[in-house]
Amino acid sequence: MPVRSLTFATALGRLRLAWTAEGICLVRFTDALDREEAREAPAWVLEAMRRLMVHLAGSPQDLPNIHLDLSGLTPFQRRVAEVLRATAPGQTLTYGEVALLAGRPGAARAVGQAVKANPVLILVPCHRVVAADGPGGWSAFGSPEVKARLLALERPPGQ
Known part of the structure; x- marks a missing residue:
């Protein structure tokens, strides 16, 4: 399954967010820009990014309903x-x-x-x-x- 990613700034630092067709599969703090960053992201990924930014800026968001791809976990x-x-x-x-x-x-x-x-x-x-x-x-x-x-x-x- 192809993985795409993007990085974005938040009030607590820069995050890298990656996703597959199944859901978000990575959220990590990072200092680096992603060289393979996606130029476009689906609306549901942009919404997850927006909610993370708002949450980390001090307005808690409902995050458990964001769909995840945890297929890489035991x-x-x-x-x-x-x-x-x-x-x-x-x-x-x-x-x-x-x-x-x-x-x-x-x-x-x-x-x-x-x-x-x-x-x-x-x-x-x-x-x-x-x-x-x-x-x-x-x-x-x-x-x-x-x-x-x-x-x-x-x-x-x-x-």
């Missing part, structure tokens, strides 16, 4: 993605809680690996996973500071 990684997409904005879960909800109690380390392999940042909100003893790190571009900002975007005012 069944367990897809289950972790489903758990994370079902998690309410502003809510956090520990790695152990995600493992339990994904049907693999005690598999917190496997959840950590699944989160690390997440190809669609923000749309599969891996920033909502925290260590049992605190926020923990984040392997995405910008690391803990960007994670904290993403979580802050999702919290209702006054929390």
